[in-house]
Amino acid sequence: MKVSLLQMKTLETPEENILKIKKMLKEAKAAGADMAVLPEMCCCPYENSAFVKYAMPYNSPFLTEIAEQAKELGLYIVAGSVPETDGKNIYNTSFVYNANGDCVARHRKVHLFDINVPGGQYFMESDTFTPGKDVTTFDTPWGKFGVIICYDIRFPEMSRLTAYNPDPYNKTRGIIVPAAFNMTTGPAHWELSFRMRALDQ
Numbered sequence: 001m002k003v004s005l006l007q008m009k010t011l012e013t014p015e016e017n018i019l020k021i022k023k024m025l026k027e028a029k030a031a032g033a034d035m036a037v038l039p040e041m042c043c044c045p046y047e048n049s050a051f052v053k054y055a056m057p058y059n060s061p062f063l064t065e066i067a068e069q070a071k072e073l074g075l076y077i078v079a080g081s082v083p084e085t086d087g088k089n090i091y092n093t094s095f096v097y098n099a100n101g102d103c104v105a106r107h108r109k110v111h112l113f114d115i116n117v118p119g120g121q122y123f124m125e126s127d128t129f130t131p132g133k134d135v136t137t138f139d140t141p142w143g144k145f146g147v148i149i150c151y152d153i154r155f156p157e158m159s160r161l162t163a164y165n166p167d168p169y170n171k172t173r174g175i176i177v178p179a180a181f182n183m184t185t186g187p188a189h190w191e192l193s194f195r196m197r198a199l200d201q
Contacts, residue, residue, distance in 0.1 A: 001034050001035070001142040002031075002032050002033050002034050002035075003033065003034070003035045003036075003037060004028035004031065004033035004035070004036045004037070005037050006021070006024045006025070006028060006036055006037065006038050006039070007039065008020060008021070008024065008038075008039060008042065010039070010041060010042060010043075010044065010045060010046070012044070012045065013044065013054070014043040014044060014054055014056070014060075014061075014062040014082075017042060017043050017044070017062075018043075018061075018062055018065050018066075021038060021042065021066065021069075022065065022069055024036075025069050025073060025075065025077065026073065028075070029073040029074075029075050033075065034075070034076060034142070035075065035076040035077070035078065035140070036075055036076070036077050036078070037077075037078040037080070037176055037178060038066075038077070038078065038079050038080030038178065039080045039178055039179065039180055040080055040081045040092070040094075040149055040150050040178045040179050040180040041080065041081055041082070041083070041092075041180055042079065042080035042081070042082070042178075043056070043062050043080075043082045043083075044082075044083070046180050048123075048124070048125075048127050048128045050083075051083040051090060051092075051128045051129065052083075052090070052128060054082075054083060055083040055084070055085045055090045056082055056083065056084065056085060057084070057085050057086070058084065058086075058095065058103070058106070060082075062082065063079065063082065063095055066079045066095075066097060067097045067101045067102075067103065068101060070097035070098065070099060070100075070101045071097075071099070071100055071101030072101075073099075074099045075099055076096070076097070076098055076099055076140055077096070077097045078094060078096050078147060078176050078178060079094060079095045079096070079097065080094060080178040081093055081094045081109065081149050081178050082095070083128075083129075084108070089130040090128055090129055090130065091108040091109070091129060091130055091131075091132055092108065092109035092112070092125065092129050092132075092149060093106060093107065093108045093109070093132075094106070094107045094109075094136075094147050094149055094178055096138050096147060098140070104138045104139070105136050105137070105138035105147060106136070107132065107134070107136035107147045107148065107149060108130075108131070108132025108133070108134065109125075109129065109131065109132055109148075109149040109150065109151070109152060110131055110132045110133065110134075110148075110152055110155075110158060111131070111151045111152050111154065111155055111158065112125040112126045112129050112131050112151065113125045113150065113151040114126050115182075115184070115185070117184070120184065121182070121184045123182075125151075135158075135161045135162050136148070136162070137162060137165075137172060139170075142173065143170070143171070143172075143173035144165065144170055144171065144172045144173060145172065145173055145174055145175070145176055146159075146162035146163060146172050146174070146175040146176070147162075147175070147176045147177075147178070148162055148175060148176075148177055149177070149178055149179065150177065150178065150179035150180060150181065152177070153177055153179070153193050153194065153197060154189075154193060156196070156197065156200050159175060159197040159200060160200055162175050163175060175197075177194075
């Protein structure tokens, strides 16, 4: 199994970003990828104002095009995350599509990233997003995988619950973590957090 991690500088609008994403997905498939993973908030800038402006339902044109790419390329796609509307709420949501273009999982970020450093960075996801509540896994031809989003990685039980499966023949093979870590805490926390969660399992 080959996984392609698609790193991208997010542009201003979903319409601009989907053109970039489609090109990257085709390149990933040509390089032999079986699964492609997009970053957190792959459709718009990582700003509360953008989350509100570009919030989209599960059947939005942006997500529909990603599903169509999954089917056309025969590729599993973890579609990073988007601001998903559901009723009055907005969630930070990752959709997963199988190689037939079917949505096989939806993870809503459980632990929202709120930071208020005196004299430094201020950013509150909770100003916009509603937290999710569920542990998310999905099946593939290569085994079961889990998906969590960014700050979810900081909480050991989130990863432990995602990895847990009482069926010894269908253990979770890995956890995929679309993320947009900032440069204030990222350099100190990113690699160390993943190493800790790997040891927890």
